[in-house]
Amino acid sequence: METLRVGVIGAGWMGHVHARAFQRLAQHWPDLPVRPMVAAVADAVGPAAEAFARSHGDPTAYADWRELLADPTIDAVSVTAPNFLHREIGVAVAEAGKHLWIEKPVGLSAADATAVRDAVAAAGVVACVGFNYRHVPAVARARRLIAEGAIGTPTHAHAQLFTDYAAHPGSPLSWRYAVDRGGHGVLGDLASHGVDLLRFLLGDIQALTAQTAIHIPRRPVAETQGHYAVLDVDDPGLSFGEVENEDYVVALVRMASGVLSVCEADRGAVGEQNNYAVEVHGTKGLVRWDFRRPGELQVSAGEQYANQPTSTVFSEPGDGEYAAFQPGAGLAMGYDDTKVVEAHHFILAIAGQPAELATLDDAVASATALDAMVTSHQTGQWVSVS
Ligand SMILES: NC(=O)c1ccc[n+]([C@@H]2O[C@H](COP(=O)([O-])OP(=O)(O)OC[C@H]3O[C@@H](n4cnc5c(N)ncnc54)[C@H](O)[C@@H]3O)[C@@H](O)[C@H]2O)c1
Structure with missing residues (x-):
């Protein structure tokens, strides 16, 4: 070895x-x-x-x-x-x-x-x-169900990434809030995951239109850099600086297949803690996944159309890399486990074995969509994503 x-x-x-x-x-x-x-x-x-x-x-x-x-x-x-x-x-x-x-x-x-x-x-x-998030077994199962036609022809989708690490006005002006160090704020931070999930489940993006917003325009300046740090905004010794990049983005995304998707992300959503979710609707059903219940996939599939029930399906061996973690269905995996799976594919690729990596082509595709969101906000136009 x-x-x-x-x-x-x-x-x-x-x-x-x-x-x-x-x-x-x-x-x-x-x-x-x-x-x-x-x-x-x-x-x-x-x-x-x-x-x-x-x-x-x-x-x-x-x-x-x-x-x-x-x-x-x-x-x-x-x-x-x-x-x-x-x-x-x-x-x-x-x-x-x-x-x-x-x-x-x-x-x-x-x-x-x-x-x-x-x-x-x-x-x-x-x-x-x-x-x-590609490596969550329930997401892998959603991808397989969509590819197999279990929900019919996809019609529309929604990726939502809401969290609150930037909700507190005392969250310091770290690298995340400066364009030259954090880029476009919540776009790179969270919408990048949303774009990747949409691409993973539905294929390439053709064009999009987007709007963005800054909810908290000024934050205290401090050396502290941690993701979840909070300072006392009443401290008279604090000075404040401008937030330069986006707290919120909503994009209407047209996939190359013609499917319309919404990608929405907020880093300062009070009451939301890592509420990341994606759902895909089709002519015969739906799949819906919520990061905070990672081992569950909601599925509606069949021929009933109206009044067709939606069930919760627990991840099981056979879904992604689930079998390397647990022997039977319904034993939820956690955040770190997704990174263990990612490391596994990285090492497989280094060993010259088949691997399912998110590649730098995927990163370029995601970043191209994020750049298009910024351009669309500035111009008010649809922007082609090629
Ligand atoms: N995939 C995910 O779910 C996920 C989640 C969180 C963060 N991220 C990404 O991970 C990266 C780091 O985020 P984080 O939350 O760990 O941030 P963090 O602020 O907790 O950690 C960043 C570290 O980099 C160090 N650093 C700064 N300048 C450096 C330099 N010149 N040389 C070496 N180290 C330096 C800092 O001191 C700090 O310890 C970001 O790009 C972020 O987008 C990904």
Whole structure:
């Protein structure tokens, strides 16, 4: 069995999730021909790298990601740094000849995602993008049911991604709220997942029209960078800065098949905690999935049309990679598990075996749709997505 030495760049939430995923692979797939080992971490914030090292078997900790890439013993790299670094680091990982697992949205724009895709193609390394909701067994089942015609011909769909990490006015002005570091806010952060789910279930996008909004235009300035940090807005010592990018987006999306979809995302939706859902309607039924009940798929299928019941179907062995986690139906998997599945496909691809990755082509397609949403908001026009 070959050991793959992995480096993680960005020791925040996702850095830890990637590291845990690598470490859990052997528990779920003991016969993998390649076994990853988290051997290095790089983070610009020293305590973040040190905490990561304590949690994940004491890998070598670097302050500068370039030092990690210069380490010839590192074979593959997870890029879990903020969006504005994806392009520079992603291209450098490929040019260093290392395999790349990079978080969505892969940069700030389609141009950034394209630059990473081209560098990966030129280097001939394996690359995987963090569109992990594809890997939920219930979503895999929904895709299979749609492809089999169980809901008839798809007619329309809705992807909704609502959460509240940005709902508090005291949530600090981190990289997420600046165009040059966070790109287009909730578009890259959440709508990217919605676009990917729509593409995964229904195929390519042809055109779209969209509107966006900023709900909280000013936030307190602070060093704190965490996803869920909150500051006391009554603290007289705080200063405030402008939010530059979108809290909310709603897009009407025409798929290449002609199916109309709505993609809606809100990072500051009070009362909504990671309420991510997708539903697809067809001439004979529907499938509906909600991230917070990940092991359940609502399905209506048959020949009854009006008054046709909708049932809840529990995930079971045979749905995606469910069988690697649980032996029988109805045992829900969690968020981290989706990343374990993603890591599995990444490692399979590195081992030269068939793998179902979200690729950099998928990242470019998603980013192209997100750019089109911004253009459509600015122009008030439908925008072609090719
Ligand atoms: N797939 C998903 O479901 C999902 C969920 C959350 C975040 N993400 C993505 O993961 C990425 C990171 O998000 P997060 O929530 O973990 O953010 P985070 O703020 O928790 O962590 C980012 C880390 O990067 C570090 N960093 C900043 N500059 C750096 C540099 N120059 N070199 C090395 N490290 C640096 C920060 O210090 C921090 O520790 C983002 O691109 C985000 O879109 C994906």
